[in-house]
Amino acid sequence: MPQVSLTVNGKQHSVEVEGRTLLVELLREKLALTGTHVGCDTSQCGACVVHVNGMAVKSCTMLAMQAEGAKVTTIEGLAAADGTLHPMQEMFREHHALQCGFCTPGMVMTAIDLIQSHPQGITEEQIRDGLEGNLCRCTGYHNIVKAIAAAWPLMHGKTAQAAE
Amino acid sequence: MGFEGIGASVRRKEDRRFLRGQGNYTDDINRPGQTYAYIRRADRPHARILRIDTAAAAASAGVLAVFTGADIAADQLGGIPCGWQIHNKDGSPMAEPMHPVIATGKVRHVGDPVAVVVAESRQHAKDAAEKLVIDYEDLPAVATMRDAIAPGAPLVHDDAPGNQCYDWHIGDREATEAAFARAAHVVKLDLLNNRLIPNAMEPRAAIGEFDSNSGDYTLYTTSQNPHVIRLLMGAFVLHIPENKLRVVAPDVGGGFGSKIYHYAEEAIVTWAAGKLMRPVKWTAERSESFMSDAHGRDHDSTAEMALDADGKFLALRVRTLCNMGAYLSTFAPCVPTYLYATLLAGVYATPAIYAEVRAVFTNTVPVDAYRGAGRPEASYLLERLVDVIAADTGIDRIKLRRMNFIPADAFPYQTPVALQYDSGDYVATLEAALKQADFAGFPARRAAAKAAGKLRGIGISTYLEACGIAPSAVVGSLGARAGLYEVANIRVHPTGSVTVFTGTHSHGQGHETTLAQLVCSQLGVPMEQIEVVHGDTAKIPFGMGTYGSRSLAVGGSAMVKAMDKIIAKGRKIAAHLMEASVEDVTFEDGAFKVAGTDKSKTLTDVSLAAYVPHNYPIEELEPGLEETAFYDPKNFTYPGGCHICEVEIDPDTGVTRVVNFTAVDDVGRVINPMIVEGQVQGGVAQGIGQALLENAVYDASGQLLSGSMMDYTMPRADNLPNITVGTESTLCTHNPLGVKGCGEVGAIGSPPAVINAVVDALSEFGVRHLDMPASPQKIWSIIEAARGRMAAE
Helix, strand or coil, rough: CCCEEECCCCCEECCCCCCCCHHHHHHHHHCCCCCCCCCCCCCCCCEEEEEEEEEEEEECCEHHHHHCCCCEEEECCCCCCCCCCCCCCCHHCCCCCCCCCCHHHHHHHHHHHHHHHCCCCCCCHHHHHHHCCHHHHHHCCCCHHHHHHHHHHHHHHCCCCHHC | CCCCCCCCCCCCCHHHHHHHHCCCCCCCCCCCCCCCEEECCCCCCCCEEEEEEHHHHCCCEEEEEEHHHHHHHHCCCCCCCCEECCCCCCCCCCCCCCCCCCCCCCCCCCCEEEEEECCCCCCHHHHHHHCCCCEEEEECCCCCHHHCCCCCCCCCCCHHHHHHEEEEEECHHHHHHHHHHHHHHHEEEEEECEEECCCCCCCCEEEEEEEEECCEEEECCEEEECHHHHHHHHHHHHHHCCCHHEEECCCCCCCCCCCCCCHHHHHHHHHHHHHHHCEEEEEEECCCCCCHHHCCCCCCEEEEEEEEECEHHHHHHHEEEEECCCCCCCCCCHHCCCCCHHCCCCCCCCCEEEEEEEEEECCCCCECCCCCCCCHHHHHHHHHHHHHHHHCCCCCCCHHHHHEEECCCCEECCCCCEEECCCCEEEEEEHHHHCCCHHHHHHHHHHHHHHHHHHEEEEEEEECCCCCCCCHHHHHHHCCCCCCEEEEEEECCCCCCCCEEEECCCCCCCCCHHHHHHHHHHCCCCCHHEEEEEEECCCCCCCCHHHCCCHHHHEEEEEEHHHHHHHHHHHHHHHHCCCCHHHEEEEEEEEEECCCCCCCCEEHHHHHHHHHHCCCCCCCCCCCCCEHHHHEECEEEEEEEEEEEEEEEEECCEEEEEEEEEEEEECCCCCCHHHHHHHHHHHHHHHHHHHHHHCCCEECCCCEEECCCCCCCCCCHHHHCCEEEEECCCCCCCCCCCCCCCHHHHHHHHHHHHHHHHHHHHHHHHHCCCCCCHHHHHHHHHHHHHHHHHHHC
């Protein structure tokens, strides 16, 4: 079986995979990183979003072998070593942006990319558009949108007013 | 640390693990030596199975076993049981055909399990399943309810003539007919309640395990009620005694009703684990979820209201045809009867009601309770009918509602359809919502929209639900084959921390937080010293799980009772420690005090004494501080409220945008406002989804067309508005917390508010009603047709 080498959450791995193995299967089944979820089979739900070389990617749409040499970050890699949550995780908690928690890892990973790619500020409409690839069945998105807006100043080191 | 008890928006305890990817969902669990099951499902709606050739699949790499219906029959497994029996008008029981674990003889819906491959890996199992050769003889299918009741229709089950499950009724037929005979107006409306697919984000999964040393079975499953699964599967399907069967429902990624039921896959993996002596895991792919999770709604109704000359409701007559699908799912028969027709009074003092409900089998996925279950169908029917009455009679829709409301001083109020409401104030929620939504300012907003070429409409629904399910004796007399009490065990540990073992189950509702707040308030224990345990039959007492907004009203009440017992025992221990009489010992703010003195013992002093009983009234009192209480509710609870939806329609595309949504609900006492708001918002999102986007579609042959997330329109962030939530509470009078429930109100109140808004926006085109979902295509066609008519005139 072919071998794929990649860095996941700062750790180097070299894993045997089938040619057809998906990145999400590698993460969940070979590396036991079960925080990344599978919610559909048509790349619609976004529960499996991780960062590949800093960009949000649905890990069910990518073969494990395509991640050769890549730096992958999953939900497990976000909090600091001392347990301090990433500002996006903290805002999701503060604003009750999760209920069952199943879509949450993908939602948080998408949200971080969204905020990083909007350094000049972000509107509610842009946030809602940016979440187009992530489904949540519990929250109605209301609090997710609020949490992401609240994370913008924290991630860009600005005062709260800057986001408004 | 600020105030964390009842009424505080405490941030959730469970979030820390979910936010770090440390949740423990069923598919995250892997057992040593685990194998994988893949289920080959029927690709056609109705066919005789002529032959299944398993040879190639069995010889495929990594395959351990291939099972078919013949193997299930050989082991004499029972069918999947139904938990509710309805009786026909003539008193005879409903038709209750066999539901085999794996199809035998015939397949009855697309998705019916036909064969199971168990292999060393998921890929091996799936590859092998492709090699199964199945010969079918296709049979004509009934795809819709109308097809099913047509004379000479093909039969889904030979033992259900006319494809009828039951023909049931409720209410006073004579009184209703008499009222219609003397009515000044009669307003009639035909309406459909569209079929929905629940789509919790976590697909169902199950792992069966067998310990050959002890003979113990364990099932890990995505369930809202592990004890119910243990009872149904153990007693009726696999014949495993309860002491040998453990069911674990770990973190569950949403349910909305769809994970209440006992599903075939749970029995398959448990049974296969025993045969193979290895754990067997199955995880649904989403396309399997679409064709195997119970669907929701699917009613076809006619409603008629008799009115006097002033617009007072005299009588309501309803005829509903409802879809059971191909087999009876666990709660299916009760949904269109006791969860639907009993709610047809709604918030109105209609003196006479008569409803007839006919349930039919079709070659479609079984239909069962989905968020709200029967009550959204009732509220949609009523609140659409009331708006149509207003339009037909010219009476203002708000005035019409007000004049027919059950007045706030009329409680307890006995409806003509069995229920007795305990409390409510429908004017209060209506007025709060009108204010919150700036109803008075709507004409200006409509004019502005018109100037911009848009059609703006506003819709109101004043709805009611019955939840907090349910008084056991009452539901027993109505056909339930289970009691619906709840149970809690409260364990105060020696050093004063507390573990709650609850029979309810959290799959997004935040019980680990809300239930802990009850303990924080009643026993004065800090939140971080309280643990809530749920979802494992080896740990928790026999409880009925979570659905029907019952966890607080029923489960929370059991906790209050158990804590009352803790306090009662604690007072005796404290009296001994402080050499006082028990009558003089009070408990407040986490301490036992002797009235009129400064003597005081903390809960920790008492718990330590209880577990280290050196100085202890050991002759009169057992050591330890742990109590269990069962609570059987005296009545249902009756949340209600007013939802107001404002939409803007682009007449050139037919696209409807919800621009404002306001919900003011009476959910009784609020324990955690943040969580209540989140529950309502989520429910409203599903209601807007039903009204505008979602629809389970079968073609005429019985193929499921909306069988993936590419075909079934799930609401996305850019489809939904911000949802303003308020509460305007009256207290439930018959449970100790005064709580009513908030899990379903959003999905019950919102669909009619949305459609009333859409119809209002389209009023200039003469639209009286349109069925859900109000898709752009449907609206565009209506506008185009009306424009054509107008041009011709």
